[in-house]
Amino acid sequence: MPVLEASGVRKQFGGVVALAGAQFALEAGEVHALIGSNGCGKSTLCKIIAGSVAADAGRLALDGRAVSFAGPREAAAAGIRVFYQDLSLIPQMSVAENIFLGREPRRRNGLVDRRALRTAATAALAEFREVLGAGIDADARVADLSADQTQIVEILKVLAAAPRIIIYDEATAALDRNQVDAVFARIRALKAEGRSIIFITHRMDEVFEIADRVTVMRNGMTVMTSATRQTTRDALVTAMVGEAHASRTTKARHAPSDETALEVENLASDKLLGVTFALRRGEILGLGGLHGQGQSDLLRALFGALPIRAGTVRIGQQPLVLKGPRAVMRRAVAYISGDRARHGVMAIRPIFENLVVSLLARERRVVVARRRLEAIILPIIERLKLKFASLDATVSELSGGNQQKVVIARWLATSPMVLLLDDPTKGIDIQTKQDLYATMDELCGHGVSILFHSSDDEELLAVADRVLVFNGGRIVAQLSGEQRTRFALYRAAYATGDSDAGA
Amino acid sequence: MGRFVALLKRPLTVAIAAILVLLAGGELLSPGFASPRQIVTLLTIAALLGVVAAGQNLVILGGREGIDLSVGGIVSFAAFLAGNIMRQSDANILQALAVVFGATFMIGTVTGLGVTLLRIPPLVMTLGMLGVVQGGLVLLTRGVPSGRAAPLLSRVVSDPVLFGLPGIVFIWIGVGIALTLVLRRTAFGFNVYAIGANEGAATLAGVPARRTRMLLFALSGFFSGLTGVLLLGYTEYVFVGAGDQYMLPSIIAVVIGGTSLAGGNGGYSGTMAGAIVLILLQSILTTLNIPPFGRQIIFGVTLLALMLLYGRQRRLRG
């Protein structure tokens, strides 16, 4: 008998069907991967299991007994805890306070035992000490942590409740390889204790590495469940996409020229220590390495969104003054972040407004001429295959992948010559990724140059013409041609001293 | 059908329905309440509130807990300034307008600077600014009302211009059309909604967030200034705390009109309806000869009832 069983689960948000009768069964002591493209309903299904979303219809059973949770509190009481993709941490509170939120150690008089709280949190952190990096302890504010550290704190928070069913919704999205290994080690230990785990990921490798079984969802329905050992990567992708095999690697058609498009010399900031490189016209230059080694900081600094201390940047022959996004974008530079909610979309506003806002800023016009703007926008969103009901619908009604397309289209409308892509495929389904690769290739063919940071190493190596490997705010290696291998990338990324750099 | 229901749920529809219900109710309870003359008076009072609320509306749309508690103080200040420059002479009107609009725009700009550069929460910044403006007004007036409206101003504001409606109503309609056009058809308007919805994303999309937000507070100062001038024209001379009555009602009018206090969603047409609802409500309670305590209680309860209709926040559970 499964520990947890969901059947016939339906859920509609406004007019959008998120779940159309999903089935799911979780056995005791198994790691069960749940995969599918964005908007397929897997996150919604998990939130229903966790009580934070109410299902419209369907049956949920724990140990064979039907249950119905009024909220996350009841689900937690039943031993279910979720690693939320958007995290459930309180930024202003300390790591210790967050890990034990709602279950603080008490003294005999019922008051919170602050010392025990810190001790317990320090012990919890110790397990990941090797991979956590600097600047984190029980008293650190979550707001001051890096993205990967924050994710690990969320993982620890989930574990602190000692749940018997754990749902990891993209728990590894911001983690590097070492950190993923540490998390997987813990998951295996949990499994050995007989706990059951649902594991959502967009990284196929991880499915085969950690999961016993895998369930694929598409369009709000469960389309296949199989033992991981009895299936293949291609079979899963086919099930997800719903059509014939979609190849992951793209055949690049573009060819970079020798002309320099963007030149960066000795750029220094809080997180960057003298970065120098040149981006060629029509080139995709990858930025890789472990997380938070300065890749994002470089892109944001180049866009004028982070202050710099020193260094010069030139576009063509002209110096680029990094005064702010508006000054930079006037030089035909665009920045697209993978953090759509924070740095991408204005979710409650209509798609149209989201699409034209940069163009309006670029053109510095006063009056909005809708018809003229539509003439510019429509061909672009058609090319990007944006799926939408109406330009006046709000962006929040779109899936994550389509939201990202809106951000991309917004910038393509400004006809940029240099694109700064900051992990743009984070949390995006395979189909959208493929569309994005194709677009990038096409743009490069037209002479656009792209700086491409990705946390997905495989994608980075496949898409970029060259890869700059970052470590501690410096470029420690440059990989091009045949050197673009995982081995070379990891060797450079994990090198400690400057002298040991690969390449 | 779904569309029809959606239309019914729109704040503007609700506000207009509330206006009709209140008018009908007022007429039932006290015949003559909905007479043309009475309606003209109501519209005049609503116009005063509505113009203050225009600035409040802009600031709230811009998000980041945008709110302007200084509007009332600025209205009083503007009325005082205008009255003392005009001193019953039509010749001084242009000068008075220039000084008042310049001064109130500047006060708003200072507020905006505090909010954007120093990043002081608007509630606190405008509260502090209110204290300064009120203190300054006491210093200038020594607590004694002074100054009088120019006759031309009084005529423009109060005398019927067209269809028996006084000039102030047309000024209000003009403000309404202008503001709606600005919000829906200009880059500035798009920027306001963008920073209200997600300032971080808007900045990265090239929106001049700081400048836009500063301008919102400056415009709120300007609209309060305009209200001060209109108030002076309406009452001819103004006592020191005359504008205080607009502080919280201007926020309520915006909220009743369906603009979210979280920013990024809403518009001015709803606010105009909201202002009329508020004035109607107050007026009914006054005409019914209900003692002040009863008026207050009914007013408060009605506000809560309106909140129940559509002023509710998102559920935590999806």
Next chain:
Amino acid sequence: MPALEKRPTRWSPQRRPFLMAVVVFLVLCAVNALLQPTFLRFGVAVSNVSAFLPMALVAVGQTYVVLASDIDLSAGAIVSLVNVAVVSIVDGMGGSAASIALGLATGVALGFLCGAFNGFCVAVLRFQPIVTTFATGIIFSGFALWILPEAGKQVPAAVYKAYAGAVVAVPTILWMLAAVIAFAAFLARTAFYQALRATGGNIQAAYQTGIPVARVRIGAYVISGAFASLAGLALVGETASGDPLIGGALTLSSVTAVVLGGTALSGCVGGVAGSILGAFILGMINNVIFFAQLPFEWQGLIQGVIILMALAGGVAMARGKAS
């Protein structure tokens, strides 16, 4: 490399506004002492505390609501309502000991009730806090006007003598202040307080974590209502009579005191100690202006400018490190 064990982040940027409040308070004390030589005398100090206590009480209650990222604009109206209700009960029953006891009990109960109603509207009905508490504030002051249309009525001398007197050689006022601080210190060590801060920091995350956010927010409003009722009682002791408008000005100044004391309006960060300090700062500013013998017309402006500068300074310091 083992991370160095840090002490708790006592001096983190978050605490800077509070430190700023301490500095402003000390400076005001110094200035006040210069202008008013008797300032440091025990009796004068007690009478100052007594004058500032009502606002401090309202500010303390307001702090909990603000920590949950809500706001209570009805606090002043609750003060008025409790004030007139207590005075009317005591007066109506002839001022007997029983009537005083009943009056006090009714006053506190009213505070709880008003707070619970606010909490219900905001947390259960999901109304926007600013507009809701503004509306309930109108209702509460309507009831206050109903009970006592204009200032008047008297309470027996025993009441204000007890309030201005001493218990075991320590003035009653100081006992009250000590009790408030003890209560706040106790509350700050409860799981409820953590839940309150979490709700203010990120309500969605708190909900997903299983925090009963609605209950927590109601709790905060009830505490605010209770403290407002205490302020109403303190004003009975202070003025010995009732006034339906007495609390009106306390609402916004309590918010000012809370912010001056370093509690963020966005919730989660801050604390009660700062709010008490903030209330004292506001009172001291009035004192200083009074004893500086400034012309009356200047007082409002100077007060406004000092408050604005103090607010701006505190907030600017908190953001100092943020990029």
